Amino acid sequence: MQPEKKAVVTVLGLDRKGIIARVSGVLYENGINILDISQTVLSGYFNMAMIVDVSEATCGFDVLDDAFKALGAEMGLQIRIQRSEIFEAMHQV
Amino acid sequence: MISTNEINETLRMIDHEKLDVRTITMGISLLDCVSSDPEKLARNIYDRVTRKAGQLVRVGQEIDREFGVPIVNKRVSVTPIALVSGAVNDVLPTAYALDRAARETGVDFIGGYSALVQKGMTGADRRLIESLPQALSETEKLCASVNVASTRAGIDMDAVRLMGEAIVKTAERSGGIGCAKLVVFANAVEDNPFMAGAFHGPGEGDTAINVGVSGPGVVKSALEKVKGQPFDVVAETIKRTAFRVTRVGQLVAMEASRRLGVPFGIVDLSLAPTPAMGDSVAHILEEMGVEQCGGHGTTAALALLNDAVKKGGVMASSHVGGLSGAFIPVSEDIGMIEAAAAGALSLDKLEAMTCVCSVGLDMIAIPGDTPSSTIAAIIADEAAIGMINNKTTAVRIIPAPGKDVGDEVEFGGLLGRAPVMPVHRTSCERFIERGGRIPAPLNSLKN
Numbered sequence: 065m066q067p068e069k070k071a072v073v074t075v076l077g078l079d080r081k082g083i084i085a086r087v088s089g090v091l092y093e094n095g096i097n098i099l100d101i102s103q104t105v106l107s108g109y110f111n112m113a114m115i116v117d118v119s120e121a122t123c124g125f126d127v128l129d130d131a132f133k134a135l136g137a138e139m140g141l142q143i144r145i146q147r148s149e150i151f152e153a154m155h156q157v
Numbered sequence: 158m159i160s161t162n163e164i165n166e167t168l169r170m171i172d173h174e175k176l177d178v179r180t181i182t183m184g185i186s187l188l189d190c191v192s193s194d195p196e197k198l199a200r201n202i203y204d205r206v207t208r209k210a211g212q213l214v215r216v217g218q219e220i221d222r223e224f225g226v227p228i229v230n231k232r233v234s235v236t237p238i239a240l241v242s243g244a245v246n247d248v249l250p251t252a253y254a255l256d257r258a259a260r261e262t263g264v265d266f267i268g269g270y271s272a273l274v275q276k277g278m279t280g281a282d283r284r285l286i287e288s289l290p291q292a293l294s295e296t297e298k299l300c301a302s303v304n305v306a307s308t309r310a311g312i313d314m315d316a317v318r319l320m321g322e323a324i325v326k327t328a329e330r331s332g333g334i335g336c337a338k339l340v341v342f343a344n345a346v347e348d349n350p351f352m353a354g355a356f357h358g359p360g361e362g363d364t365a366i367n368v369g370v371s372g373p374g375v376v377k378s379a380l381e382k383v384k385g386q387p388f389d390v391v392a393e394t395i396k397r398t399a400f401r402v403t404r405v406g407q408l409v410a411m412e413a414s415r416r417l418g419v420p421f422g423i424v425d426l427s428l429a430p431t432p433a434m435g436d437s438v439a440h441i442l443e444e445m446g447v448e449q450c451g452g453h454g455t456t457a458a459l460a461l462l463n464d465a466v467k468k469g470g471v472m473a474s475s476h477v478g479g480l481s482g483a484f485i486p487v488s489e490d491i492g493m494i495e496a497a498a499a500g501a502l503s504l505d506k507l508e509a510m511t512c513v514c515s516v517g518l519d520m521i522a523i524p525g526d527t528p529s530s531t532i533a534a535i536i537a538d539e540a541a542i543g544m545i546n547n548k549t550t551a552v553r554i555i556p557a558p559g560k561d562v563g564d565e566v567e568f569g570g571l572l573g574r575a576p577v578m579p580v581h582r583t584s585c586e587r588f589i590e591r592g593g594r595i596p597a598p599l600n601s602l603k604n
Contacts, residue, residue, distance in 0.1 A: 072164055102161045113164045125223045144168075146225035148159065153404040154170075155163040 070099070070148035071073040073132070077141035079110040087114070087143065090131050095122040096105065110141070163385070174374035174438045176402060177227040178409050179429045180265075182350035184357035184365040184422060185209045187236040187269075193244035198211035199254035202241075205259035206233060206267070209364055209419075212321075214263040216416045221411055228409065229571075231369070233259065235269035243281040248288050256296035266338075268300035268355035273345070276310040286319050292327035293335035300353035306343035306540035307547025308547045308569035312595040314537065317341075321533025321589065328556040329523065334554040337488075337520065337572050340535050342552045347424050350478045354551060356515075366414045367424030367479060370470075372398070372434045373428050373490075376462075380444045391445060392465045399426065399469030407474045426470030427515060428462070430490035433574035437493025438462070439485050450492050451502030459483060460513035461552030480549055482515025488568055488575035489520055498565075498576040504535075512542055517550035522566045522575035525558040532556065534585035545598055547594050 075087060084103075091098060091114075095127040107133070128145050136143035167566045170176040183360040190201035205293040210233045217231040235255065242248045270292060272282040320341045323383055327335040334380055340354035347358020350367035357365070381397045383390050406424045407596050416419035430438045433477055441448035441460040472478050485507065487493045489559030496502035504521065511517040523532075536552045557566045560577050567574045 072159065074164060074168060076168075100158065104161075111161075113161050115159070117491055125219075129222055129339070143602055147223045149408055150224045150226060150405065151159045151167050153408040154401045155159065155168050 068117050071115055071116050071118045071145050072148050072151060073114040073145045074144050075110065075112040075141055076108055079105050079108050080139065083110060083139065083141065086135055086139065090135060091116060094128060095120050162382060171226060171474060174312060174378045175403070175433065176372050176375050177229050178406055179369045179371040180230040180232050181228060181413050182234055182355055182369065182408065183210050183213050183215070183233040184234045184348065184361055184367060186357055186361060186363050187241045190358050191241050191244065195245040195247045195250045198242065199250035200246055201250055201252040203258045205558045206235065206255065206526060207261050210262045210264060212417060216413055218370040219411050224409070225420055226405055226409065227462050230265040232263050232350065232352060233262070234269045234357045236359065237268065237269055237271035237273055237356050237390045238360060239272035239279070239281045239285040239554035241576055242285065243279060246450065248284050249292060252288065252292035252296055252299055253317065256299045258296035266298050266300050266352045268302065268352050269357060270299050271303060271356045273304045274313050274316040276313060278316060281339065285584040288322055289332045289339060290321045293319050293327050293338055294331035298340045300355065302340040302342055302345065302354040302382050304342040304345035305536065306544050308344060308544050308601045309597055309599040310369040310546060312537060312540045315592045317536050317540065318533050318589050318592060320527040320536055324532050324554065325529040325556060331465050333557045334568060335553050337553065337568055339375055339553065341552045344480060344548060346549055350425050350482060351427065353553060362420060364419045365420050365424065366417065367412055367422040368406045369412035369425040369427055369429065370402050371429045372402040373430050373441055375402060376428065376445050377441045380441065387412050387436035388461060395462060395468030396466035398474045399466045402412045403470035421476065421480030424474040425480070426467055426477055426481040428466055428483040430484060430486065431571055432489055432491055434491055437490045437492035438485060439496055443492060448498040449499065449501040451506045455506065456513055457511050463514055479513045485510055485520065486519035487521045488573040489571060494574060494576065497578055504578050504580060508538060511539060511550055512546060518552045518554060520553055520572065520575060521553045522557045522577045523575055523580050524561045525556050527556050527580055530586040531580055544557050547600065
């Protein structure tokens with residue numbers, strides 16, 4: 065078992081059916097475990113942040129980034145995956 | 158655990174406030190490339206740069222993608238070329254070799270076509286200065302700098318005169334653009350990651366990773382939330398923002414250093430504007446209450462900004478260096494461009510601002526018929542400010558061929574566009590003809 069390596073998946077855009085299913089699908093296919101999900105829908109606008117563990121991912125970051133970009137384009141959403149250190153560096157001392 | 162608010166705040170800074178890492182700059186020592194054969198020297202330099210920096214662009218792109226923070230430029234800085242070209246009569250082959258190496262590695266700029274002449278010039282220094290017009294007009298990515306003064310050594314007025322002439326000739330040969338890649342320094346620093354003045358100082362190790370952060374938009378946006386509040390609050394707000402921006406720089410620097418196997422050098426705590434809307438240092442000063450940049454109050458606002466950026470950033474990085482502070486390049490800052498075009502911002506006010514900003518007179522277009530002695534005198538004034546105040550100052554000035562006050566010069570990309578600004582028309586010839594050295598000031602005697 066490798067140590068946990070976290071990333072943050074963020075999804076922004078108009079709410080529609082299947083967002084969580086499709087995003088989780090990409091994560092599942094690539095061996096990534098979801099650790100936490102926070103989601104809000106305000107006036108039809110969907111905003112989700114997922115903390116995921118990429119330590120057992122079966123692909124590189126570039127593959128995930130491409131997969132989420134393609135899914136985002138298909139669903140009219142902005143989907144991103146970023147290493148969690150960037151958020152920790154900015155907000156935690 | 159990171160909160161949703163924190164995640165959203167970071168994304169907003171990147172998406173809407175143009176938070177980015179301006180540059181990862183790899184410093185490379187060329188001291189072991191020395192040869193008395195000009196072709197061999199050029200080949201050694203090309204081989205060394207391409208070998209050391211071969212992976213720099215790829216690693217920069219990887220970090221950009223994984224962390225989701227744009228890394229705008231990947232650059233290389235090298236040992237001042239005058240230090241390694243002492244045994245050859247023709248220094249130009251090294252300029253072409255550096256430019257070729259930059260293209261081969263895919264970096265945006267390569268800096269270090271430089272000479273350190275604050276106290277005197279060697280033959281190699283003189284040859285390098287004389288080669289600047291040709292080197293800068295026949296290369297694309299090469300950046301040059303010459304240090305003509307320091308607090309310890311005073312001002313080398315012979316070098317100042319030569320640099321005035323070199324700037325005029327470079328403008329004539331390159332249509333002006335070559336001057337955007339040439340900086341004349343006082344108190345130049347050895348680990349600056351920013352162009353055009355980056356070089357890898359002789360006191361540095363074999364290689365180093367230096368990172369320059371950016372983020373004027375983030376500071377402006379933070380200040381919009383404290384409208385009308387006292388300056389104590391303004392300073393605290395800038396400090397807090399600078400801390401966050403610098404933490405990103407530190408993270409990227411450590412990651413780049415680890416992946417490239419190159420020691421981490423410094424993070425340069427700078428606010429570097431771009432010509433894009435929402436990425437302006439001038440607009441931060443205007444947010445503080447100055448109606449337009451250049452008006453009364455501008456220098457005080459800039460002093461507060463420059464100081465607060467350093468105070469906030471210094472805690473966020475293990476090694477701070479470079480130029481660290483707020484840059485005020487006219488052509489690269491939409492607020493400065495507007496202020497200069499409106500006549501609100503003059504060269505004299507910019508000179509005053511350089512007493513309290515991170516560097517000096519930067520990316521300023523002046524009439525194409527400005528005499529070299531006037532440019533030399535502008536350099537001398539700026540060098541004097543640096544020398545007396547124990548800070549880095551610089552002049553990157555562009556005589557725009559065939560253009561006069563009221564015209565505009567377009568440089569494109571990050572270099573932006575500049576309205577041609579008026580210079581004083583009184584003669585500086587007798588002043589510059591004297592030559593010699595202006596002695597180091599009393600405050601240099603610190604031992």
